[in-house]
Amino acid sequence: xxxxxxxxxxxIGTGKMQVFIGEVVDDKLLNxxxxxxxxxxxxxxxDIVDIRRAASQAQAAIxxxxxxxxxxIKSVCLGISGTHIxxxxxxxxxxxxxxxxxxxxxxxxxxxxxxxxKSLAEGRSYIHRICCGYYVDDKFCTNPLGLSGRRVDAEYWxxxxxxxxxxxxxxxxxxxxxxxEHLVFSGIASALAVTSPQQKIDGVLCVDIGCGxxxxxxxxxxxIVQAGVxxxxxxxxxxxxxxxxxxxRKNSERVKIHCGKANLSxxxxxxxxxxxxxxxxxxxxxxxxAVNRIIRARLEELFLLLREDIQEYLTxxxxxxxxxxxxxxxxxxxxxxxxxVLERPCGKGRFDSSIGEKLRYQEYxxxxxxxxxxxxxxxxxxxxxxxxxxxxxxxxxxI
Amino acid sequence: MPKKTKQSVADWRKLKEGSxxxxxxxxxxxxxxxxxxxxxxxxxxxxxxVAAGSGAxxxxxxxxxxxxxxxxxxxxxNIELKTDGAITGKWLGSFxxxxxxAKLDDINIFAVxxxxxxxxxxxxxxxxxxxxDVLRITITELKPMMRVTVKxxxxxxxxxxxxxxxxxxxxxMDRSFIEKLPRIEDARISFDGSRPRxxxxxxxxxxxxxxxxxxxxxxxxxxxxINVRELDxxxxxxxxxxxxxxxxxxxxxxxxxxxxDRLDYILxxxxxxxxxxxxxxxxxxxxxxxxxxxxxxxx
Numbered sequence: 234x235x236x237x238x239x240x241x242x243x244x245i246g247t248g249k250m251q252v253f254i255g256e257v258v259d260d261k262l263l264n265x266x267x268x269x270x271x272x273x274x275x276x277x278x279x280d281i282v283d284i285r286r287a288a289s290q291a292q293a294a295i296x297x298x299x300x301x302x303x304x305x306i307k308s309v310c311l312g313i314s315g316t317h318i319x320x321x322x323x324x325x326x327x328x329x330x331x332x333x334x335x336x337x338x339x340x341x342x343x344x345x346x347x348x349x350x351k352s353l354a355e356g357r358s359y360i361h362r363i364c365c366g367y368y369v370d371d372k373f374c375t376n377p378l379g380l381s382g383r384r385v386d387a388e389y390w391x392x393x394x395x396x397x398x399x400x401x402x403x404x405x406x407x408x409x410x411x412x413x414e415h416l417v418f419s420g421i422a423s424a425l426a427v428t429s430p431q432q433k434i435d436g437v438l439c440v441d442i443g444c445g446x447x448x449x450x451x452x453x454x455x456x457i458v459q460a461g462v463x464x465x466x467x468x469x470x471x472x473x474x475x476x477x478x479x480x481x482r483k484n485s486e487r488v489k490i491h492c493g494k495a496n497l498s499x500x501x502x503x504x505x506x507x508x509x510x511x512x513x514x515x516x517x518x519x520x521x522x523a524v525n526r527i528i529r530a531r532l533e534e535l536f537l538l539l540r541e542d543i544q545e546y547l548t549x550x551x552x553x554x555x556x557x558x559x560x561x562x563x564x565x566x567x568x569x570x571x572x573x574v575l576e577r578p579c580g581k582g583r584f585d586s587s588i589g590e591k592l593r594y595q596e597y598x599x600x601x602x603x604x605x606x607x608x609x610x611x612x613x614x615x616x617x618x619x620x621x622x623x624x625x626x627x628x629x630x631x632i
Numbered sequence: 633m634p635k636k637t638k639q640s641v642a643d644w645r646k647l648k649e650g651s652x653x654x655x656x657x658x659x660x661x662x663x664x665x666x667x668x669x670x671x672x673x674x675x676x677x678x679x680x681x682v683a684a685g686s687g688a689x690x691x692x693x694x695x696x697x698x699x700x701x702x703x704x705x706x707x708x709x710n711i712e713l714k715t716d717g718a719i720t721g722k723w724l725g726s727f728x729x730x731x732x733x734a735k736l737d738d739i740n741i742f743a744v745x746x747x748x749x750x751x752x753x754x755x756x757x758x759x760x761x762x763x764x765d766v767l768r769i770t771i772t773e774l775k776p777m778m779r780v781t782v783k784x785x786x787x788x789x790x791x792x793x794x795x796x797x798x799x800x801x802x803x804x805m806d807r808s809f810i811e812k813l814p815r816i817e818d819a820r821i822s823f824d825g826s827r828p829r830x831x832x833x834x835x836x837x838x839x840x841x842x843x844x845x846x847x848x849x850x851x852x853x854x855x856x857x858i859n860v861r862e863l864d865x866x867x868x869x870x871x872x873x874x875x876x877x878x879x880x881x882x883x884x885x886x887x888x889x890x891x892x893d894r895l896d897y898i899l900x901x902x903x904x905x906x907x908x909x910x911x912x913x914x915x916x917x918x919x920x921x922x923x924x925x926x927x928x929x930x931x
Contacts, residue, residue, distance in 0.1 A: 350641050358642040393642075399649045407648070410666035416644050 238311055239266070239304050240611060242603030243291065244419065245402060245433040247279050247445030247468060248272075248560065251600045252290050252298035254306065260612035263604060265592060267302025269294040277418075278445035278464060279314035281401040286511035288405040290539040295411065308414040310607035311420050312599050313360065313402050314448050316464045317395040321349050322365070325387045336369060336377045336385050353393055360399070360418055361392040365456040375454060390457050392418050415603075415610055420448030420460050422602030427595075428560045428583025430455065436553040438543060439582070440571070441598060444468045451546055461542055465535040467561035470528050476528040478519050480508055488524060489493035489564075495532050496566025497525045532567060536574035547576065558582035645891060649858035650778075709735050709765040717753070717773025724769065725802035729854040736761050744769070752827065753792075774800050777838065778858065779813040793855035797834025799827065812853075817874075818861035833863050836885055840871050848896065851875075872915055877910075891915040898923055 235259045244251040252269040271294040275283030299306055300350035327340050349362050367374050369382035377385050403413045407561025433452035440449045443466045450460040470493070474485040492506055502522045509516040544554050557568060557578045562581055572579035583602070584593045592601060648756055675776045688895045699807065708730065713721045741759040748757035750809060753773050776792035780799065783789070791799040793816060802810060816837070821828045831837075844852040862870035863885070873881040883891055902910055914922035 355644055358644045358647055360644050394644075396642070396647055399644050403644070405646050410664075413648060 234413070237610065239302075239306075240604060240607040241295075241298070241306045241309045242297070242312070242422075242607060243309040243406060243599045244422075244524040244599045244603060245276060245279075245281070245287065245291060245405065246312075246419075246443055246599070247272060247276055247466065247595075248443070250296045251597065252292040252306075252309075253597075253600045253604050254298050254302040254304060255604045255608070257608050257611060260608070260615050263587075263608050265604075266304065267298050267300075267588065268600075269296065269298030269301060271297065274449070276445075278316060278444070278466075279462075280317065280398055283407055284401050284405055287401075288408050291405050292409045295409070301466075304415075306411055308412040309406055310415040310417060310603045310610075311402060311406055311413045312417055312419040312452050313394065313399065314419040314443070314446055314462060315398055316462050318360065318392060318418060318462050319394070319400050320392040321388055323351050323389045323391050323471060324368075325349065325389070326384055328384055329382055334381045334383065336380050337384060338378060339449050340385050341367070341377055341387065343356065344385050345389075346574055348387045348389040356396050357393045358389060358396050358399055359393045361421065362389070363390045363392075364388070365390050365458055366454055370499055373454070375456075390459065392460060415607055417448075417603055417606050418448065418460060419443070419599045420450040421457065422600075422606055423448065423558050423582070423598040424450040424452065424556075425605050426588075426602035427584060428556055429583075429585075430451065432554060432556070435465070436546075436551060437556055438546075438552045438554070438575075438577070438585045439556045439558065440539065440562075441559040442466060442535070442557060442567075443559045444561075445597075447539070447559070447561075449539060449543070451543060451552060453546075453551070458546065459543060463538045463542070465531065465538065467559075467622065470531045470561070473527045473531050474524065476510065478523060488519070489528070490522065492521060492524055493528050494521070494525055494565040495529055495570040497522060501525075506529050528564065529570065532564075532570055536571050540575055548577060552577050555579040556582050558595045562595045667924065706736065706765045708736050708739070708767050710767070712762070712766050713769040713771070714769070715771040715773060717771065718802075719753070719771055719804040721771060726801075730767075736763065736765060736767065739767060741767075751803055752802050774798055776802065776805070776810075776813055777818045777834075777841065779810055780816045780819065780821070780828075782821060782828065783909060784823075791828060793834065795834065795838045797831035799830070814855045814873075815857040817857050817859040820864075833860060836863060836869075837871070840883065840885070840888065843892060847889070847892040851895070851899070868916065879910050880912045882912070882914040882916050894921045 238259055240255050242251075242253045242255075250271045250273055253265065254267040256264045256266050258532065271290045273287070274290050275281060275286030281287045287602065295306055295309075325346065327343035327346045327347060329340050330334055331337055331340075344367070345364065355361065365388045367377040368386040368388065369377045370384055371386075372382075374380060401415070403416070406413050408520050420439065420441055423441035424433075424437075428437050428439050434454040434455045436451075438449060438451045439448055445464075445466045445468055447463040447466055448460070449463065451458045467489070471482060471485045471489055472488055474480065474493075475482050478485070478488070488508065494501070504521045505518040506521060507516050508519050540547070543552065552575075555571055555575050556561045557571060557579060558581065561567070568579040568581060582595055582598055588601065666742065711718070711721065711725065711728075711730070713724055722802075723899070728747070730739065739761070741761060745757050745759045748754050748759075748769070748771060754771055755774060756772045758770045760770075762768050774792075774794040777795045778793045780793060781788050781790050790810065792802050792810070792813065793799050799821070816831075817869060819831055819833075821831065823829065837860065840858075841852070844855075855873050856876050857874040859872040859874065862872065863869070869885045871883045871885060875881065881895065895913065898910075898913055898921060909926040910923060911926045912924040
């Protein structure tokens with residue numbers, strides 16, 4: 234008999250609240266069954282500044298998704314971003330205890346424990362503690378069990394955030410009776426949706442350019458190596474256009490979406506377009522080149538900031554490919570610009586073939602990744618709880 | 633550089649589980665409802681656990697679980713009777729007919745309880761096995777106040793009436809005791825099947841007898857019958873007492889104190905004077921008593 238359960242992804246972005254509901258069959262097959270979306274309020278640069286307004290909009294998105302899926306949401310996998318999120322690499326060590334010098338499970342566990350238990354500054358909490366691989370006598374390996382050596386090291390990527398902001402995000406959801414089951418850094422979720430396992434083994438940098446911030450995650454050997462947040466996003470481009478070509482924010486956003494390009498061909502440089510399009514009073518002709526220069530300047534800044542963060546991995550053995558995703562990655566020519574600044578081949582995120590046509594949009598990458606994350610974690614916990622006894626007691630005490 | 637402090641590893645889930653600062657109040661009705669239902673569930677689970685625990689403790693402390701489980705129950709050595717009435721252990725033994733050497737576990741305590749409660753005199757009965765060898769029977773009985781003899785199926789049958797007006801057939805009572813109880817006469821008794829329905833004016837008779845018991849107990853012992861034919865009268869309800877000497881004493885149903893004072897005076901007067909054959913004393917008149925002597929002289 235097949236076993237199915239409903240999982241929900243909630244992305245509280247700067248521009249929109251996105252909810253996806255999926256049904257997981259036998260912990261393997263993920264079927265998309267509904268979605269909801271609401272314009273974000275009370276959020277600035279991915280940080281919640283007005284919890285009531287943010288909670289209200291999140292609730293609107295959730296209710297819409299519930300109606301769409303005809304299912305009641307009990308828990309969500311929540312995506313979190315914001316400039317308060319930081320990461321660092323931490324290595325835990327343990328001497329190999331066996332006289333024969335063979336690494337055993339206990340040695341690995343001690344090394345992992347040593348890495349995971351690093352204290353944070355007051356007011357900070359871990360969001361992720363992800364194992365990136367192991368070193369046996371300074372030689373990298375993905376599974377040290379059975380190898381010979383004197384010392385085993387476990388390398389972790391630790392992501393942490395500000396307690397108040399994390400609590401606000403959680404409270405915005407839990408304040409209407411829905412549990413936050415998983416909290417996931419949006420950059421990791423996006424990478425899960427638009428990069429393949431092989432890309433992660435080869436070395437891929439996934440950049441999710443959102444409205445308020447850009448989240449990135451770099452994978453190598455199939456594990457995360459670094460992740461972080463750049464405080465520049467699509468909204469900055471809209472603001473720049475608003476000031477640069479003297480349009481309202483609404484019109485600037487429209488110009489960005491319809492005429493914005495990160496790279497222009499020679500033919501396009503001389504072109505102009507009507508700012509409002511109705512050729513009435515107030516409408517004016519704007520050179521495409523001017524728009525391009527504004528967009529390009531901001532995107533160059535973004536990629537330069539990103540380059541500073543990941544400088545140490547821009548080596549022969551480091552990042553092999555850059556993948557752009559998020560709503561702003563829809564700008565024409567952005568990949569060429571990113572490739573020029575980061576000096577790596579760059580392309581847009583490619584979704585798995587199992588994802589339906591109507592979901593294959595870069596702005597859905599985070600929410601889709603969150604669904605996938607929830608599915609993977611659900612499968613892990615199902616394996617732990619397998620057996621009728623575990624399930625019975627799990628249900629009994631799930632008050 | 634942020635100041636680092638020694639602390640346990642902080643994880644976002646700890647924020648969720650929550651210290652009082654981080655745990656905030658629900659904003660929506662849905663959350664409030666969920667929170668409330670969660671508390672109700674917890675309380676119910678706690679109540680079930682407490683009830684199960686109490687039940688287990690009660691069973692352990694009252695039902696001699698060890699003895700039952702070990703099978704060490706023996707023959708009944710004693711039937712312990714507790715009653716507030718007239719039933720005696722001897723009568724009970726003959727009624728229950730428990731064979732000598734019967735095992736405590738072999739007694740059907742529910743059947744015993746039912747057979748006792750089927751007796752009209754018994755209002756409630758509880759039967760317990762006190763391991764290893766005692767059968768405890770606790771009975772609550774109706775108390776007799778008066779007696780009445782009615783004809784059922786052509787034959788006379790004696791019923792006793794409790795202070796609440798309930799009629800019952802007496803068991804385990806001496807005939808002499810029953811015959812000493814005053815008879816109730818001319819009561820309108822209706823039947824429910826073969827059993828008389830409770831007497832509606834019992835409370836009036838009870839009040840009257842309580843006064844008599846309090847003020848003239850020696851005289852009460854001489855009363856043989858109480859006629860309640862006029863008790864239902866709307867104009868002047870009366871209670872007519874018949875003494876063992878054949879005299880009638882008529883009482884109104886109010887101001888008993890005054891009437892008994894008058895009766896006391898009349899009886900003392902009659903002893904002082906040679907007026908031994910009083911036929912009727914009417915105490916129901918307002919300011920005087922009417923005494924009829926058997927030689928027809930009135931005083």
